Amino acid sequence: MSNIAELNPVPLWKHFSKLCEIPRPSKHEDKVVAYIVDFAKNRGLDVQLDEIGNIIIKKPATPGMENRKILAMQSHVDMVPQKNADTDHDFLTDSIKPYIDGEWVTAEGTTLGADNGIGVAAILALMESTDIPHPALEALLTIDEEAGMTGAKNLQPGYFEADLLLNLDTEDEGELYVGCAGGVDVNASLPYSAEAVPAGHQAFKLSVRGLRGGHSGLDIDKGRGNANKIANRIIDIAQSELDSVRIASLDGGSLRNAIPRESFSVITVAADQSVRLAEIVVQASAAIKAELNNEEKLEIALDATDLPASVMDSASQQKLIQLIRCCPNGVERMSTALEGIADTSNNLARVVTETVDSQSRVRFQCLVRSLSDSARDQHGLNVAAAFKLAGAEASLDNAYPGWTPNMQSPLLALMKDVYKEMEGKEPEVKVIHAGLECGLLAKPYPNWDMVSFGPTIRRAHSPEERVHIESVGNFWEYFLKVVAAIPAAN
Numbered sequence: 001m002s003n004i005a006e007l008n009p010v011p012l013w014k015h016f017s018k019l020c021e022i023p024r025p026s027k028h029e030d031k032v033v034a035y036i037v038d039f040a041k042n043r044g045l046d047v048q049l050d051e052i053g054n055i056i057i058k059k060p061a062t063p064g065m066e067n068r069k070i071l072a073m074q075s076h077v078d079m080v081p082q083k084n085a086d087t088d089h090d091f092l093t094d095s096i097k098p099y100i101d102g103e104w105v106t107a108e109g110t111t112l113g114a115d116n117g118i119g120v121a122a123i124l125a126l127m128e129s130t131d132i133p134h135p136a137l138e139a140l141l142t143i144d145e146e147a148g149m150t151g152a153k154n155l156q157p158g159y160f161e162a163d164l165l166l167n168l169d170t171e172d173e174g175e176l177y178v179g180c181a182g183g184v185d186v187n188a189s190l191p192y193s194a195e196a197v198p199a200g201h202q203a204f205k206l207s208v209r210g211l212r213g214g215h216s217g218l219d220i221d222k223g224r225g226n227a228n229k230i231a232n233r234i235i236d237i238a239q240s241e242l243d244s245v246r247i248a249s250l251d252g253g254s255l256r257n258a259i260p261r262e263s264f265s266v267i268t269v270a271a272d273q274s275v276r277l278a279e280i281v282v283q284a285s286a287a288i289k290a291e292l293n294n295e296e297k298l299e300i301a302l303d304a305t306d307l308p309a310s311v312m313d314s315a316s317q318q319k320l321i322q323l324i325r326c327c328p329n330g331v332e333r334m335s336t337a338l339e340g341i342a343d344t345s346n347n348l349a350r351v352v353t354e355t356v357d358s359q360s361r362v363r364f365q366c367l368v369r370s371l372s373d374s375a376r377d378q379h380g381l382n383v384a385a386a387f388k389l390a391g392a393e394a395s396l397d398n399a400y401p402g403w404t405p406n407m408q409s410p411l412l413a414l415m416k417d418v419y420k421e422m423e424g425k426e427p428e429v430k431v432i433h434a435g436l437e438c439g440l441l442a443k444p445y446p447n448w449d450m451v452s453f454g455p456t457i458r459r460a461h462s463p464e465e466r467v468h469i470e471s472v473g474n475f476w477e478y479f480l481k482v483v484a485a486i487p488a489a490n
Helices: 010-021 030-042 114-128 227-239 269-289 312-328 373-389 410-423 469-484
Strands: 046-049 054-058 071-078 099-100 104-105 137-142 164-167 175-180 183-192 201-208 248-253 265-271 299-305 330-334 342-356 359-370 393-400 428-432 449-452 466-468
Touching: 010 114, 010 469, 030 046, 030 054, 030 114, 054 114, 071 114, 114 137, 114 466, 114 469, 137 449, 175 410, 183 312, 201 227, 201 248, 201 269, 227 248, 227 265, 227 269, 227 312, 227 342, 248 312, 265 269, 269 299, 299 359, 312 373, 342 373, 359 373, 410 449, 410 469, 466 469
Parallel strands: 071 137, 071 164, 164 449, 175 428
Antiparallel strands: 046 054, 054 137, 099 104, 104 466, 175 449, 183 359, 183 393, 201 265, 201 299, 248 265, 248 342, 330 342, 342 359
16 A cells, blocks of 8 residues: 555545645645635534634534533644755645655655644544534644744634643654643854955865754654764864864754754865865764764765855854854753653754855754743753853743643543553553643633643654554544543533
8 A cells, every 4th residue: 555545544544645735834834724724614614713823623513412521622734844955845835745664654855744744634534524423622723833833822712612622742652641841942143254265275065964863852862963063073173183174154953843963064174184184074973973873874974065155264163163062952951750751951953154134144043941941941041151152142032831730630530541441551641841832722721621642653853754554543543532532511
């Protein structure tokens, strides 16, 4: 079988297959929003867009379920647009190309969008159904979750009557999530002077690629390499020995919530030092690969390239190299209350040189996460301080709260009972270091009793994203059993 729309459960997979055809990167959700609105209208469902552009769909209860509590369901329609450097794909116009790889569905050279397309597909399948018993349903499909949680942040009260909400946006079958980390962006800019390339120099492109990358919340504790850190380390070693090494440009990472998998730097060096530069890169690469023995596909290459128009001034170059070395990256602290869960972390996500209005600068993007809002803010200030000490401008933006666990949740108790009856064992109840929209949704709807769950997804936010086929079927079955078990209204 090659057509994912024919996988079981067909009602869910056919919708996910359709979503793969529709470009929907964060902040460019207009096509998928239009599709879903038309989907709802064509089936006689009550549908509207709120002030920010979230989709709200309502469906009456099936006969015999009218006395049950109203159930809200929530997923986000956008996806992380990540691709390999050698993949020809425009996320604004091109369809995702999913395919079946053994027990998994993945995509050709890009993110798959199972995060959170599977959740959206499940909601659409239930809304479309004519033979599945359910209480009155309210669906919230938010925009721009991955790049800023804009939809959840701007949701207003008054749209929903439900007291129960299922968030379908976590990535391990058999686990129920009742809390998550909050986050804050740290954006920084280091100005520098562009100078002429010194006479007698040759130019080289330093490429770091093949890293595992992944979700900067879910995978930040797995010890994966950061392409920005690796490239900087190699350049620092080279310029420490070869005084002629100059940086012309950097382009590492892509999205604030994805661990950087690739970095491409252009450097110049005096022609008579070029052979030694190549030797240094080989030696440094061997040491780094030995350290990162979980990064089997890591590739580090140095290739001759055309001379750039300019290079960075020496003083700024030294500040930049030391800054990237000093910038916190990875887990800052593990939770002392929740075993095995990262408490606070930072992802040095993006490092890129650019010229704006004749001013050359290095721009940085980081995403700090924490289970504690106060620790989130303090670590954000720590990261910003490293930039400021190097003479960069730095600011904290786009803060969002965590989701405080409620272990006495009636919805959680119901879902545990349903899972135990279905599987013969207790589900795992967890808190996640990633950001879920539940913390933000609680502000306009403090009455919502919320639980998050989903199928098994691996390598989200990277081109190796994949979703486990069997787990999708189990997720769908469990989802419908929970829907059927919603209790009567008081």
